[in-house]
Amino acid sequence: MKHIGRYRLDHRxxxxxxxxxxxxxxxxxxxxxAVKVLADNWVLHADVRERFLSEARLLRRIESRRVVRVHDVxxxxxxxxxxxxxxNGGTLADRVGQVEPVxxxxxxxxxxxxxxVLHEAGFIHRDIKPSNLxxxxxxxxxxxLVADLGSVKRLADAxxxxxxxxxxxxxxxxxxxxxxxxxxxxxxxSLAVVTWELLTGDRPAPDLSTSSGRSASWRPQRRPVAExxxxxxxxxxxxxxxxxxxxxxxxxxxxxxxRELLAANGAAASAQxxxxxxxxxxxxxxxxxxxxxxTAWLLL
Numbered sequence: 001m002k003h004i005g006r007y008r009l010d011h012r013x014x015x016x017x018x019x020x021x022x023x024x025x026x027x028x029x030x031x032x033x034a035v036k037v038l039a040d041n042w043v044l045h046a047d048v049r050e051r052f053l054s055e056a057r058l059l060r061r062i063e064s065r066r067v068v069r070v071h072d073v074x075x076x077x078x079x080x081x082x083x084x085x086x087x088n089g090g091t092l093a094d095r096v097g098q099v100e101p102v103x104x105x106x107x108x109x110x111x112x113x114x115x116x117v118l119h120e121a122g123f124i125h126r127d128i129k130p131s132n133l134x135x136x137x138x139x140x141x142x143x144x145l146v147a148d149l150g151s152v153k154r155l156a157d158a159x160x161x162x163x164x165x166x167x168x169x170x171x172x173x174x175x176x177x178x179x180x181x182x183x184x185x186x187x188x189x190s191l192a193v194v195t196w197e198l199l200t201g202d203r204p205a206p207d208l209s210t211s212s213g214r215s216a217s218w219r220p221q222r223r224p225v226a227e228x229x230x231x232x233x234x235x236x237x238x239x240x241x242x243x244x245x246x247x248x249x250x251x252x253x254x255x256x257x258x259r260e261l262l263a264a265n266g267a268a269a270s271a272q273x274x275x276x277x278x279x280x281x282x283x284x285x286x287x288x289x290x291x292x293x294x295t296a297w298l299l300l
Contacts, residue, residue: 234264
């Protein structure tokens with residue numbers, strides 16, 4: 001059985017280029033934990049090691065129920081690790097193509113609210129994707145938490161040259177070049193890709209008509225959201241704006257994106273009573289009117 005520090009490592013729950021996350025057990029607190037361990041091939045790289053520990057410090061500093069909490073940091077046999085809450089519901093990657101549209105939009109709005117917490121703390125995530133958005137099922141309905149802050153950058157530093165980091169299929173065009181200015185609207189773009197994927201089971205198709213000098217942006221060209229039962233056609237307008245290659249055309253922060261997404265879907269639902277199709281509403285009204293008229297006549 002594997003251990004690191006005082007923690008038992010039960011099984012691997014995720015891995016990337018730089019680290020592995022384990023579901024573990026803390027015997028002193030008698031609770032499940034998540035343990036993130038720097039990969040062996042990076043332990044001697046001072047810059048990677050520092051970035052790994054910076055993620056732990058940042059998670060510790062941001063006190064929010066929408067961001068995974070860190071409880072402990074340590075080094076075992078020269079391998080840095082840190083210990084976090086174990087979030088029991090998997091990730092949004094597990095829900096792609098598995099949830100009804102209304103739930104997909106709720107989860108997407110939850111994810112945007114979580115990202116907004118980072119922005120308000122002065123950071124850009126830079127690697128928003130379904131596998132970095134965790135589901136806490138101890139609350140009802142399930143709550144979304146943002147995790148994996150290994151690519152986080154201070155908003156104040158997101159200008160000039162920057163290392164190209166993130167997952168290409170979810171990255172905003174201004175983020176992929178490595179040179180230029182970008183801000184929280186890059187995360188809004190990524191959230192829109194995640195939302196599209198939750199709703200349709202697919203990421204939006206690439207727009208190869210993007211002007212030269214920039215990587216292809218992602219545009220909603222596959223199954224239109226308007227064709228999915230339970231979703232207002234206005235939702236596709238919000239997603240199209242959020243996926244615009246021009247950051248100025250997008251919702252200006254993650255919270256605005258969440259609000260516009262829910263409002264767009266709710267507009268159609270509020271246009272008429274939820275369980276009363278318009279013809280039935282009129283038929284019911286006429287029946288009531290006719291009954292009232294008959295009653296009045298009988299009383300004459």
